[in-house]
Amino acid sequence: MGFLQITDLGTVHFHEYGEGKKPMLAFHGYGMTGRQFHVLKQSVLQDYHVYGIDHFFHGESRLDNWTEAQILAGMPKAMVRQYVEEWFRLYGRQRFSVMGYSIGANLALILVEEYADLIDDLILMAPDGLAVYKGFDILTNKAWGKFLFNRVTKNKWLAPTLLKSLYKVHFIDESLYKIAYSEMDTEQKRLDVYYTLNLIKWLKPDVVKIAHLINQHKIKCTLIFGKHDQLFPKTAAMPFINLLADADVHEAPLGHWLVTPALDDYLVNLPA
Structure with a gap:
């Protein structure tokens, strides 16, 4: 684990895990931490070394003396770029992949907007950000x-x-x-x-631009939905999916509570 010190924002904590060598920045769902994806041991973690980032008001990430008024005004979207720039400072500028679940998908998608030429793979699970909730x-x-x-x-x-x-x-x-x-x-x-x-309310991805960048840079895009998810179902994401040239889309027999050992079993048993 480690920390990203981001000027004018705060201290962002991250967890490291995974058996793979490909670096992946991962953003968890509400009420969890950057360790959320550790249950995907047989599938995702075989290929990636995950840097699981704690959202603010979760885990050990802390805002730097922000007032309540600042929090309610919302974090500027441009600050998401600083996560990666600070990570580059620690580990060197390199290619990487991104993953996001639920509200964490917003940050993953914004990184595609900013760094499409450096991103290999994008994995989204029950993603917020593809349609207005x-x-x-x-x-x-x-x-x-x-x-x-x-x-x-x-x-x-x-x-x-x-x-x-x-x-x-x-x-x-x-x-x-x-x-x-x-x-x-x-x-x-x-x-x-x-x-x-309130802090993340302006972190809204430009999904049309992102779909174009995914196609242009041939980013491997995997979208996983819960068949019984009423919060962020596959149907709401279809306009985005239809813009992609070659997306790998799945509907697991689960609800919104998707990142579980059951999802790991589902992914590892998909036909080759």
Whole structure:
């Protein structure tokens, strides 16, 4: 493991693991850390040496004296480039691959925007960023959504009540309900959700540009979706997929909670 010291941003912590030699920068999903992909031992980790980066408000990554107002204003998209520049400073400028799960896919895609000529492979799992997820957009960009998000964050009973109501009317399924409830049952967890989603709200990839760059530079692109995922399903990503010349697309018999030993088994048993 190690740290990336990024000027005007903070300290970004990363984990190292994997049996392979090809370097890969990996970005985890909400509520996890950069160690999330360690379960993919038989598949991904056979080929790659993973540098799994902790998001802010996760693991050991820490913002450098940012005020609440700065956090709520959001992290500039241009700062994502500094992750790689600092990694280059430590390990030398070289070719690399990127991987992202759920909200982590936004950062992976932005790196394709910035470094397509140096990227070998792109692996996305249940990816955010390929289509606008209206729920997150409302909570971080619409006035009434921001007001509601703030109230829910600072009220100990409102978040569980709202989640139960959304589950009862089938707006979210049982798996999403359990995931969301486990991340909203204490004040600190609610604050971490609130700050995380606001901090990353401007980290929106230009998917049309990215599809062109993937095709132009012949980046090997693997997209993995959960067949039962209601948050970021394959159907929402089809406009992006249709722009790609040669994508490897899979639907595993899983939900949004995708990065598990079951996914490892699924990947390692795919037909050659």
